[in-house]
Amino acid sequence: MSAVIEVAADQAPPDSPAPSRRRRRSRGIDRPPVWQVVLGVLIAGYLVLPALIVIPMSFDGGITFQFPPTKPSLSQYVTFFTDPVWLTSLGNSLLVAVISAAVATCVGTAAALGLHRLAGRLAGLARTVLMISLVTPAIVIAVAVYISFLQWHLVGTLLGYVLAHAAIGVPFVLVSVTAALSGFDARLLRASASLGAGPTRTFLSVTLPLISRGIITGAIFAFVTSFDEVVIALFLRSPLFQTLPVQMYNSVTAEIDPTISAASSIVIVVATIIVLLPQLIRRPAARRPPK
Incomplete structure (x- = not known):
């Protein structure tokens, strides 16, 4: 076999060019029209103006x-x-935001993993139910939460704040983790199982590292949503426990501070x-x- 290869190499013309590899042409990004740039600058300026x-x-x-x-x-x-009033309100907001973001991250991640394996109308219905708080007005959610929590004696408690804020933070985690799972290769799970790894080890070693960015992004949005939420907090406030947005609202309506x-x-x-x-x-x- 080696002799045949040597003969073929000797008979090949010396000037024969080597096979050229196809190079991908880098396509440049088209510049947006001027009106889009101007519109984007105006919108960005309008959003940043209050902070300025x-x-x-x-x-x-x-x-x-x-x-x-x-x-x-x-x-x-x-x-x-x-001022101890402002510091207490800030501490309450941070405490509620951290705990509610952790709860929303766990629930939203578990829901995204479960819905990723489902298909059909059942998955669509479950996803719609979990996402309904994004399209529901905040005042409607606040009234429903207040009526329910009043019967359960959760108004003005840390647990009530955490449950309410975690509920509005779950959709953000669900969207973020679902997007991360869209590019997930299910064959990696079968490969891990074939190597003897159990479900828990497969999740910690394979699934979690691949969707970690989506989980972190969802947790950040859940934290910011809870930290800045005021409508539900106004219904759940009490003289002994109130968050920073509620204290800010009181300083504007009750006094000019x-x-x-x-x-x-x-x-x-x-x-x-x-x-x-x-x-x-x-x-x-x-x-x-x-x-």
Whole structure:
């Protein structure tokens, strides 16, 4: 066989070109029209405009709201971090947001995994029921939660806040994890089972690492939704337990307290950092050259 290959190589013309590989042509991205760019800038400016007004107001030392600030000072932040009412409300919001985000992440991930294996009308009906809180007005959910929790003696309790906020956070986790599962290869589960791994080990070693980004994204949205929720919190509040958005609402309706501008700035900064942090962490990993 080797002799035949050598003879064929000797008979081949010396100038015969080597087979060329097909190269993929990189297609450039078409530039958007000018009107789309202008429209996007206007929408972005409209969404960012409240923050551009509230944050500078938080650095004013006056006794009322004033823009632009005339007396630059940190007195509003000093009041926020020294007043026990504001600090207690902030701690309650963080506690409720962390616990409700954890509960929503577990329930939403389990629901997404179960619905991923189902097909037909049953899966569509279950997904619609779990997603209905996204399209239902917040006041309707708040009234239903208040009527139910009033009978169960959960109004004004930590458990009531956690259950209500977890319920509105489940759809965000469900959407995020379902998107992550759309590119999941089911043959990996059969391969893991053929190697002797049980369901729990397969989930922890195979499924969880592949859908971890979707789970983290859903948990972040559930946390931000709970931390910034005010309508349901207004119905569940009590003199002994209320969240930061409720305290901000009271400071505007019951009294004119400029400390709310500092509280609003803190909420904006915290929510922005939490949303952008995964993107900033992911960028260095994406720039590393493949080995």
